[in-house]
Amino acid sequence: PPKPEGWKGDPGNPNFRALGTLSPPVMRKIEPAGPHFLAFARRKRHGRTFSEDERI
Amino acid sequence: MSEEVDGASSTEGVEQYAIGISFGNSNSSIAHLSADGKAEVIANEEGDRLIPSFLSYVDGEEFHGTQAKAQLVRNSRNTIGYFRDYLGKDFKSIDPTPCHGSAHPQENASTVAFSIQDTESETPNTVSVSEITTRHLRRLKQSASDFSGKAVTSAVIAIPTDASEAQTEALADAAENAQLNVLQFISEPIAALMAYDSRGDHKDKLVVVADLGGNRSDIAVVASRGGMYSILAAAHDYELGGVKLDQVLVDHFAKEFIKKHKIDPRDNERSLAKLKLEAEAVKKALSLSASATLSVESLAEGFDFRSTVNRTRYELLAGKVFQSFTRLIEEAVKKADLDLLDIEEVILSGGTAHTPKIAQNLKSLFSEHTTVFAPSTSPTAINPAFLAATGAAIQASLIQEFEKEDIEQSTHPMVTVTPHIPNAIGIEIEAQEGTSSFEVVIPQDSAVPVRKTKVMQSLSDGEMVLRVCEGQRKIKTTKPEPRSKAETNGEEDSDEDSDVEDEEDVRERIWEAIKPLGEITARVKKGLKVEVTVNVGADLSISITARELGAKTGVRGNIEKPEVTENGQA
Numbered sequence: 162p163p164k165p166e167g168w169k170g171d172p173g174n175p176n177f178r179a180l181g182t183l184s185p186p187v188m189r190k191i192e193p194a195g196p197h198f199l200a201f202a203r204r205k206r207h208g209r210t211f212s213e214d215e216r217i
Numbered sequence: 218m219s220e221e222v223d224g225a226s227s228t229e230g231v232e233q234y235a236i237g238i239s240f241g242n243s244n245s246s247i248a249h250l251s252a253d254g255k256a257e258v259i260a261n262e263e264g265d266r267l268i269p270s271f272l273s274y275v276d277g278e279e280f281h282g283t284q285a286k287a288q289l290v291r292n293s294r295n296t297i298g299y300f301r302d303y304l305g306k307d308f309k310s311i312d313p314t315p316c317h318g319s320a321h322p323q324e325n326a327s328t329v330a331f332s333i334q335d336t337e338s339e340t341p342n343t344v345s346v347s348e349i350t351t352r353h354l355r356r357l358k359q360s361a362s363d364f365s366g367k368a369v370t371s372a373v374i375a376i377p378t379d380a381s382e383a384q385t386e387a388l389a390d391a392a393e394n395a396q397l398n399v400l401q402f403i404s405e406p407i408a409a410l411m412a413y414d415s416r417g418d419h420k421d422k423l424v425v426v427a428d429l430g431g432n433r434s435d436i437a438v439v440a441s442r443g444g445m446y447s448i449l450a451a452a453h454d455y456e457l458g459g460v461k462l463d464q465v466l467v468d469h470f471a472k473e474f475i476k477k478h479k480i481d482p483r484d485n486e487r488s489l490a491k492l493k494l495e496a497e498a499v500k501k502a503l504s505l506s507a508s509a510t511l512s513v514e515s516l517a518e519g520f521d522f523r524s525t526v527n528r529t530r531y532e533l534l535a536g537k538v539f540q541s542f543t544r545l546i547e548e549a550v551k552k553a554d555l556d557l558l559d560i561e562e563v564i565l566s567g568g569t570a571h572t573p574k575i576a577q578n579l580k581s582l583f584s585e586h587t588t589v590f591a592p593s594t595s596p597t598a599i600n601p602a603f604l605a606a607t608g609a610a611i612q613a614s615l616i617q618e619f620e621k622e623d624i625e626q627s628t629h630p631m632v633t634v635t636p637h638i639p640n641a642i643g644i645e646i647e648a649q650e651g652t653s654s655f656e657v658v659i660p661q662d663s664a665v666p667v668r669k670t671k672v673m674q675s676l677s678d679g680e681m682v683l684r685v686c687e688g689q690r691k692i693k694t695t696k697p698e699p700r701s702k703a704e705t706n707g708e709e710d711s712d713e714d715s716d717v718e719d720e721e722d723v724r725e726r727i728w729e730a731i732k733p734l735g736e737i738t739a740r741v742k743k744g745l746k747v748e749v750t751v752n753v754g755a756d757l758s759i760s761i762t763a764r765e766l767g768a769k770t771g772v773r774g775n776i777e778k779p780e781v782t783e784n785g786q787a
Contacts, residue, residue, distance in 0.1 A: 177774025180733040183757045184687060185779065186636030189447045191664050193628040194403045194612050195411050197419070197444030201664075202627035205755075
């Protein structure tokens with residue numbers, strides 16, 4: 162990692178600076194098979210995030 | 218707990234026992250989860266784990282599998298095979314070629330049917346392909362029930378990636394008629410991948426699954442990300458398969474026979490059927506040993522025939538067919554906009570994948586870092602013929618307790634169609650003065666939401682900036698030592714350059730940061746391990762956390778989701 166020089170963070174967060182946003186995504190179909198997909202589908206259907214899901 | 222009003226399947230109160238079925242044009246397999254939780258392919262009462270998809274009728278008695286296939290010689294008109302791809306299709310769209318040696322498909326009320334003597338009476342019956350499938354599935358189900366002593370209630374069936382809705386519906390109906398509840402259809406390449414991944418390997422990778430069957434070959438390029446699979450491209454060839462290889466041997470032996478007896482065994486239907494069956498056996502033997510013997514009693518006009526062929530000879534004769542497999546796979550990778558160097562694993566599935574030469578050709582096609590999973594190139598390879606059934610059995614065991622509604626909702630496009638990030642997300646690192654390299658944290662084509670962590674070592678002291686970027690893979694071509702161009706005369710030295718080159722360029726994959734997303738600072742000491750976590754939310758917002766390995770706190774930052782653009786245009 163390179164060193165900073167006169168580097169300034171975002172307002173409200175001195176350690177971080179946002180530079181851009183993600184490129185537009187591609188819509189693809191996930192194959193509905195395997196244990197990881199089932200976990201994904203469960204999260205999506207119940208609107209849970211990763212950490213919420215882990216707690217259950 | 219289920220209150221389903223579903224009288225037909227009568228699964229209420231009965232313990233669910235689901236199996237995995239791979240139903241092919243040439244062969245089928247059944248698999249289940251054994252008591253110790255391992256997926257295991259079941260042998261039928263004849264001891265076959267690879268069960269030919271054949272049905273044959275002699276005096277009203279039904280034969281199945283290997284016994285039915287053997288009837289191709291004496292009772293070809295009442296023997297049915299290669300019918301899977303006819304299901305759910307109208308007569309005009311089918312290719313009847315594979316059935317020349319057995320019962321011919323006929324048009325019947327817009328679907329396909331066969332005219333066979335399946336009862337003791339002399340008059341043939343018209344039996345629809347759906348009914349044939351039902352009978353075939355009933356036998357498979359019975360074999361699994363007999364093996365385990367428990368009644369099979371339901372199944373997961375592996376189907377090709379290009380199966381239409383009409384085909385899957387027709388298959389589900391045919392299964393229903395065999396009192397078999399289809400929990401889910403999964404695609405064959407994914408089933409094959411799952412069979413391998415069930416050994417505990419879920420790392421992110423790009424995989425080519427090549428399903429080399431009897432009458433057709435299907436290739437799928439799959440991105441495996443965090444144990445989830447997205448098919449990037451698929452290629453099919455409906456004429457390329459093991460039967461082509463059988464034909465090579467049939468022609469070879471026929472020529473030898475003609476030399477000896479001046480009779481072409483291919484002219485007589487029964488002689489040809491005998492030769493075909495034996496040629497297939499020789500082909501299988503040549504996958505295991507260096508030479509094989511063909512011997513047919515009374516091949517044609519009462520002459521016996523015996524001949525030996527070695528593998529080298531066979532590989533020479535079949536060279537062109539082998540190359541078409543390689544070409545089909547290359548084409549699929551190109552279709553996915555990938556380079557051969559991108560592929561980390563090649564999984565060969567299907568019976569034809571036993572052929573050593575095909576695997577060797579692929580080994581040299583791909584980079585040396587690519588693992589080709591086939592019996593002849595990898596000691597840890599799983600029998601390619603059983604991959605689809607194994608994967609289906611694993612899926613069956615995962616969902617057999619689920620309710621139908623649950624499965625339907627989970628497999629709905631609302632769930633399965635998801636944004637995938639087009640580029641990799643990673644950290645740009647200064648390698649040397651002026652040059653930078655890119656470390657991938659989240660690979661491209663990952664479905665969101667996704668979270669990945671990478672541990673990196675800091676190379677110097679002080680306050681650091683971690684630069685999070687989008688990155689893209691580039692192919693860098695390095696020319697080898699330039700050879701003296703003295704021999705080429707300066708004229709007409711235009712576009713044909715590439716043809717003249719004798720030495721191959723060295724091609725390698727490099728990563729390039731293409732778009733910065735954010736920077737995060739932290740005070741670190743040299744040699745310290747820094748853990749960076751990148752989390753992309755379902756709305757494409759990103760949060761980044763960096764902390765010293767083992768430390769409780771770290772620095773974090775958020776990047777907002779991109780501006781909503783209509784129709785995903787940038």
